[in-house]
Amino acid sequence: MSEPRVEELELIRMFSFGKVQHFGGSLSCIELLTCLYFHEMRYSAQLKDDPERDRFILSKGHSVPAQYVILSMLGIFPMSELRTIKQLGSRFQGHPDSTKPPGIEAPTGSLGRGLSFANGVALAARLDSRNFKIFVLLGDGELQGGQVWEAAMTSAHHRLTNVCVLVDCNKFQSQGSVQEIKGNEPLEEQWAAFGWGVIPVAIIASTVKGKGVSFMENSFKYHNCSLTEQEHRAAEREILDQIRSRKHVESES
């Protein structure tokens, strides 16, 4: 089980300063991933190849740094190897590559594809009489793309009870606010209109882009950028402070 905010710290540490990374969207969803992998899913280093394991598909693939951190905390690969992310020869590609590190279930990166893929996995599970769950994380900007809704119709039409969607609703995309660029609220009604609610289930998570680092929060500027050495140090310091104060509170209670 992870300590509070340690995963954010490792996320920041993974990105050395000067390198372009997807900070905002990785920070906004890492708590969701912690909750799924450590509290909800039937998944572990031992179960990663088990045919009955629960699956997680990161449809918003640019946030894969968050997933790498969580998989590493599960013991699937060493945390130190994450420093090689995006370098030539690294297992840790800039977007999920299912042929490279273990734990990546689907190739994503080109947005809007993950739910369709999850439906395929769910249909195969039905053919094989397997009961595992498939969790799919989408971004709110990602919902602007048509294929998401093709897939949503498929899930509802085939009543794929084992598929659960989570939407990381952090309100921003790379060029600005989601509602200003192509507004899609209210999301709950949208999903309900496509037959979601009871079966299958979509969870709209209200998150903060860049959560945990004050100068990154609620900004599209840090969607995909490089940090200066100063910014990098400041980010690490802020998260360390939060970890310390959380530990202090816990030790007092």
Add this chain to the structure above:
Amino acid sequence: MGIAEQDMISTAAGLASSGKIVFVNSFAVFLTGRAFDQIRQQVSLPKANVKLCGSNAGITLGADGATHQSINHLTLMRCLPNMSVLVPADCPFEMGKAVVLRQGSRVALVATGPVTAHALEAADRLAAEGIRPAVYNFHTIKPFDIPCAREIACRYETVFTIEEHNVIGGLGSALAETFCELYEPGTKPLLHRIGIRDAYGESGSAEELVRKHRLDAEGIARTVLEILEANRQYWR
């Protein structure tokens, strides 16, 4: 899967990731065009066991017109790493191995798909003019039968590729690429690509369209004679 090619391909990739062998079908134009990115990212990149079956390829679809006639499906699929590309015809089939349908000399007709039948008829017509072309069928566009392509380059002075496809990016291009990389002396035949000369299809009957694009036997034979005449001075 409904009218949703993108959803279809990604769903197929999901099924394949769970160990299924998946066959998908749509019109060639929609399969390779609308779902190109899905094929690229979720089928060819991870080498997913998905068989893409594109029907109604080429202009012989006829009446539906340009929007439904695929003239660049080979171009799109051929340039994807890990992708094998096959064009069936009523010819013997062994994956990756081109077929010699007729022996000949000095001239070769290299065809893919149903137009191979027209190539054979064209060869009959040319025989009456004293020209005896060999006729080959390349059903496997990728992986390309390079040994056979090399043999064609060495054996014939003039080579014609014939395809119901844009002359850009299909069989003609594949053969040209192979010829370009042959460095032995005496291996540079003249290569002329017969096909859709970078134009869209249109509504019409299959016969009318094939005739218009000179992919019928008479059209092929006429093109061969014209090119041979224009290059007579270069004959060995």
